[in-house]
Amino acid sequence: MMHMDSVESADGRLGAVLSAPRSGAVPLGRHGPWLAASPALARSVLTDPGSYDFPGDVSRSGDLSGSTGDTRSGHLTFAALTPAQVSTGTTVFDDEWRAALADHVRSAPAEAYDAMVLLRRPVARSTVAAVLPGLSVARRDDLADRSLAWIDSLAPVIAAARPPRRWSRVRRSERDARFALEDALAATNDLAATPAEVATMLAAGIQVPIAAGAWLLAFLAVHPTSVADPVHAVWETLRLTPPTWVTARVTTREVALGAESLPAGAVVLVSPLLLGRCPDLVPGDPDGLADFDPQRWRDPTKRPGAWLPFGAGPHACPGRNLGLAQLTRLAAWVNAHQITLSEHVSIDQSRGIAPQPCRFTVAGRREAP
Numbered sequence: 001m002m003h004m005d006s007v008e009s010a011d012g013r014l015g016a017v018l019s020a021p022r023s024g025a026v027p028l029g030r031h032g033p034w035l036a037a038s039p040a041l042a043r044s045v046l047t048d049p050g051s052y053d054f055p056g057d058v059s060r061s062g063d064l065s066g067s068t069g070d071t072r073s074g075h076l077t078f079a080a081l082t083p084a085q086v087s088t089g090t091t092v093f094d095d096e097w098r099a100a101l102a103d104h105v106r107s108a109p110a111e112a113y114d115a116m117v118l119l120r121r122p123v124a125r126s127t128v129a130a131v132l133p134g135l136s137v138a139r140r141d142d143l144a145d146r147s148l149a150w151i152d153s154l155a156p157v158i159a160a161a162r163p164p165r166r167w168s169r170v171r172r173s174e175r176d177a178r179f180a181l182e183d184a185l186a187a188t189n190d191l192a193a194t195p196a197e198v199a200t201m202l203a204a205g206i207q208v209p210i211a212a213g214a215w216l217l218a219f220l221a222v223h224p225t226s227v228a229d230p231v232h233a234v235w236e237t238l239r240l241t242p243p244t245w246v247t248a249r250v251t252t253r254e255v256a257l258g259a260e261s262l263p264a265g266a267v268v269l270v271s272p273l274l275l276g277r278c279p280d281l282v283p284g285d286p287d288g289l290a291d292f293d294p295q296r297w298r299d300p301t302k303r304p305g306a307w308l309p310f311g312a313g314p315h316a317c318p319g320r321n322l323g324l325a326q327l328t329r330l331a332a333w334v335n336a337h338q339i340t341l342s343e344h345v346s347i348d349q350s351r352g353i354a355p356q357p358c359r360f361t362v363a364g365r366r367e368a369p
């Protein structure tokens with residue numbers, strides 16, 4: 001049977017954060033960055049934007065080494081999606097997921113599904129429909145394609161070992177793709193925010209759920225016997241492999257973080273992935289915290305999400321309920337089918353974490369339990 005690489009044995013920054021002590025403020029290098037390793041410290045960082053601001057260059061926030069200590073200008077926050085928006089997005093996700101599966105069967109019946117490809121349209125169209133429910137379907141689908149194009153063009157910018165220069169080819173194509181999306185947004189009438197803000201919302205609300213959905217499919221393919229409550233399967237996936245596995249803030253002044261005194265301009269990290277392995281926050285055997293076990297969430301004494309897979313404070317995820325709904329629909333679909341990995345899954349750390357490749361086959365419908 002095919003397997004997936006375990007986060008616990010990952011190298012790179014992921015490995016460094018996972019092997020850090022699990023309490024207090026942990027310096028990861030001589031001059032930082034510092035890791036807020038306990039749940040309480042992590043929460044204190046994310047809920048105090050006056051002391052811990054967003055890094056300035058959002059498009060490169062995946063690369064902490066490139067941080068210059070600037071903070072994001074202004075304190076823009078995003079309103080959470082309304083229940084009506086979530087419901088619109090969920091319906092579109094269902095329809096588009098079915099359409100994507102059917103398209104694949106039509107165009108490449110002999111090939112395995114590639115989760116990171118298959119999820120693109122359903123997630124993009126669902127998120128656009130939720131964020132901009134007033135637009136025609138044609139308009140929305142066009143915006144979904146443009147959002148995906150911008151996300152794709154950002155990938156080499158984020159993955160580059162050093163920040164690409166302003167006029168480099170990758171920067172220019174990223175800018176072109178971003179302007180193409182913003183121009184299309186500017187041409188729509190009922191925008192609640194600036195085109196740049198809506199573009200950011202769309203990109204954040206598409207790239208992350210695609211990765212989360214692919215992780216969910218990978219886990220459920222590897223653990224076929226654990227037909228679980230879809231909601232439990234979703235939380236367990238977001239615990240073991242939260243796509244935004246680490247986020248950064250920059251101190252605006254000298255601050256005390258735990259026992260450490262940090263200067264202004266210090267980079268502080270919060271890792272939902274590390275917190276998700278904290279025995280205080282997760283039900284079940286402390287020795288089994290690295291195992292995928294959706295059933296653990298039948299224990300009602302621990303609240304799922306306490307490890308902050310959607311962040312916390314004023315910059316917490318405004319699309320949380322839509323993300324959860326998309327993933328829950330996907331888990332329910334898996335429960336009705338038998339899926340198997342067709343290739344070993346590795347961990348791509350170039351932008352958050354994503355399973356790459358994540359190919360699977362569908363054997364057929366499962367008997368109703």
Ligand code: HEM
Binds near residue numbers: 127201212316
């Ligand atoms: C499973 C799906 C999702 C996960 C795991 C997720 C996770 C997160 C996390 C951890 C943050 C906080 C980052 C930080 O504090 O640095 C965040 C922020 C954000 N998310 Fe999500 N997200 C998901 C889905 C969505 C969706 C569907 C949307 C939009 C429709 C969205 C839009 C945003 C935006 C705009 C922000 C930035 C908020 C700000 O900077 O104030 N996300 N998300």
